[in-house]
Structure formats: structure tokens, C-alpha cells
Amino acid sequence: MANIMVQKDAKGAYVFYLPKRDLEDAIVSMEFDTPEKWGGEIKLNNGGAYYIEPQALPARFPISLRAKRIDAAE
């Protein structure tokens, strides 16, 4: 499990930030993105994939979350 931060950029797209490795990247796909269910498997622009426990859409961004690493690209 890793502490991550999800934020929105100027265009409103999700951006992934992993402080521990100082990795900032765009989120290209998110499994669930509705007000009731949000999260699931997320894919990063660099090819990495993480899993966020599905939850209600956060009221405010950025938000710090715990995420499971499925596949870290290097």
C-alpha cells in the first residue's frame, strides 16, 4: 500500500502524485468515475497501475489516499 495524492489539473483531468517517489503523472483511465462510486483500478500515463478502494466521489481535490500498487512501470 502506498500513500498517494489525486488532484485535478487546470483542465480538470486527474493527476496522480506519489510523494514517496516524487512521481507525478496523468491518470489516463479510472475504473469508476461517478458521484456514487469512484476509484477502482487507475492507469497512469507511464504505464503503471494502482488500485484505489472504490468510494464516493471526494468532495474536494487534491485528496490523499491509500492505493495498492498493481503494476509499477519503470
Added chain:
Amino acid sequence: MSTLTREETEALIQEVLEVYPEKAKKDRAKHLAVNDQAVEQSKKCITSNRKSLPGVMTIRGCAYAGSKGVVWGPIKDMIHISHGPVGCGQYSRAGRRNYYVGTTGIDTFGTMNFTSDFQEKDIVFGGDKKLAKLINEVEMLFPLHKGISVQSECPIGLIGDDIEAVSKKAAKEINKPIVPVRCEGFRGVSQSLGHHIANDAIRDWVLDKRDGQQFESTPYDVSIIGDYNIGGDAWASRILIEEMGLRVVSQWSGDGTLAEMEKTPKVKLNLLHCYRSMNYISRHMEEKYGIPWLEYNFFGPTKIAESLRAIAAFFDDKIKEGAERVIAKYQPMMDAVIAKYKPRLQGKTVMLYVGGLRPRHVIGAYEDLAMEVIGTGYEFGHGDDYDRTIKEMGNATLLYDDANGFELEEFVKRLKPDLVGSGIKEKYVFQKMGIPLRQMHSWDYSGPYHGYDGFAIFARDMDMAISNPCWSKQTPPWLKKPEVEVELKKAA
């Protein structure tokens, strides 16, 4: 002269890599690249923030340097204890020229060195008692200090001293905040992790201390984060921001105080100059307090105007007008500076090798003087720094990450820039090669370089370095061919 094609630059990199053993060659190849503006993500062309190769002359610092030297050190009304052997504090003392106002030794302590001076017995029996004693001594000798930070040097982590417990206990006794910072030098690959650790310490021990307290705020409150006031930089920036109608509540950490840091969560916008060293705390404040942050660039009139407008875009029309007014006010002054120095500097080439934000931020200032940056690199940048750099640099220019003495020398020998912008460790190497160098860490004991006032000084300094007559006198008289002989040859 300078402008190489892509192939030539690639060939140059290969040539420089030639001397390395196979394994080292493979590693270093990833850190050297030819810039391609088409690349969206820097990591496709350059690797950064990796451990330096053992045996090469890297010029990186350590986590302690990042925390004590950069982030915590300039906070003037706190006492920063270099906890460990005496050297780390003594040799980094007052070297960074973070200017401040105040009476040193009475209510400000910026250029002083406080250390617990570890001896063998402290390593063997632990240094907790010594730290507690030191804090009491500090409190007795300097009663006007506002707080203490304990900056760990390597041995603290190695022997496992519990500086947190000592700090908590002592903070209760003296009734002032004491911040333990776990910035032991061996952590991380460069000073960059020290910045992060220092930011986390600010987050955990300082930032929330005035939550819920009354604060008379205005809609125009901002803070300047990540300006270290080198040679007065932060002051040159601050006057512009105040002139456009904003209120600067806090300024970190150059000429900053503990109270200012504690009040930062009350502002409406965080203005971030050094992204590399302070983005962590800005992100934290964005999440916890909902304060947006903005990277700005106050080097050179073009970038200043861009930045002032970007800052104003966060506020109402009054501020937007203010920004235009500031730009209009200073533009004639800038035109005069450019008119004076551009003819002398036009077309000159520059190579940069610094840390933090300068490898990309100063490019605009050089371009304002019609100079060209042909190579740049970070000592300790990360991928996101290079992402931002790629767009600023021309195509087919050279990028080097964590370059070492050998590589930098070879690149300079081949590219023959008219000016190198780097640090003191490079200065005399290159000047003896006949290439002028300006220190871009300490502004070569000049400054400020930020803001409109700074640009005038920047332009003068660059001209002073390049146009110095000494560079044409590199050949000693006994090696010069007598002029008569040359003329005879011409005639023949």
C-alpha cells in the same frame, strides 16, 4: 561554434561516454540527452533522481544540506542546531547569502552556527543528554529566539538517538516550539530528499499551530514560498507583488520568521518560486486548507510580465489592473537595460549547471538579452523538473542530469560556450580554460537577480563576465607570435 545538429550532439555524448567502463557507461548514458521539444514526458529521454555513481565527482549535496542549508536555515528567528559533529554546520555556515534584517545574535540567528559538537563518547553513549543541555544553554544565552530546530547529521540516525523525545520534553520546559528534523545526510540520493523531509517537518510541527486562531485577513493575502532571498531576491520579488495590490502575509524561508510560517495557512494563494524544494508543502496546504498554489518565474522582464499576469488571474480586476500598472511602470526601465546590454551580449551562448529551479527559470532572462542557452542540467532535479525544462530549451540542445566534473568539462571543451553558469566548484576550472563563469548559486556575491530590479543587475553581471578584457589575454606573451612575423606570413 555552438549550434550543433541533433546527430552531432548525440555523437558528442557518445564520445564523452567512451572513457567509462561498460557498466558505468550504461548508467550514465541514461542521464545525458539531446533535447527534443516533441517529447511530452522527460523520462522517455532522461533519467533523474538516481544514486550517483561511486567514484565520479558528483557535485550533489546531502539531505542535511537540503534541510538545514536550504529550507530551515534561512528562517531567521529560530535557532537551527546542527546536531552531530561540528563540521557539517561549520562548513555550511552563512555560505548561501540568505539576507535578512535583524540583529544577529540577539533576535536573529541566520549566519550563526549552533552545533552539539559530537565527540567519541557521544557516539558511544548517545547524545540525548548533550542535546537537552544544549537547548537549555541556548535558551539561557539567546532568550529572544522564537524556537529551535534540531537538524540531524549522519551519526544521529546511525546510533538511533531519540531526538523527538528530547525535543518534546525540552519544548515543554522552555515553552517554545522545538522541531526535530530527521535529515541525516545519508538519506536519499541528494539534497532533494532533505527538502522533502524538511517540508514534512514543517507540516507536522509548525503549520497547524495557529489553526482556529483569529486572523484579520483580506481577499488579497498571498505568501511567497521557496524564495531564499539570496542577495535580496525575495525583497526584489516582494515589492512587485505588493505594488500590484496584494498583501504578502508570509515569506519563506529567506528572511522568514516562524510566525510567518504559522500564518501561511491563512492566505488565499501560495506563490511558489522554487518548485523543487517547496512543492511538497504547497501540495499539503492545497489539500488541507484548500489554498491553490502557482509556480511563478521572476527572472527577466518577459517571464516577470507573464508571471504577474498569471498571479493576477487568481484575483479580481483591481489586481489585474495593478499587474498591468506594474508591468507598464517598469517596462521603460527594462527597455533601457536591454538597449544597453543586448548589443554587447547578442548571440552569446551559455551553458548552465545548477540545482533547484534555475536551470530552467533563468533561460527566459538570457533570452531577453538575446543570449542562447545551449546546455542545461540539474544536480538533483526530478522527472517533473525535466518535464518543465524540455519546453523551455531549444531543440537539439544538451541536457545533463547529475553531471560530474569530467562530463561537464568535456561538454564545455566541445561546445565552447561564451559563458558558463554554475557554482564555485566549477568556477576556476572553467576560467582557467578561458571561459567566463558566473556562479548561479550565490549570484557570484552579487544580486538580487529576481524581479525587475534584479534583471538590471543580472544583465550588468553577465556583461561584466563576458566582456572582461582578460579573456583575450589567455595566451602568455612568450607564446604569442610576434606581430611582424604574422604580417610577413600574410604578405607571403
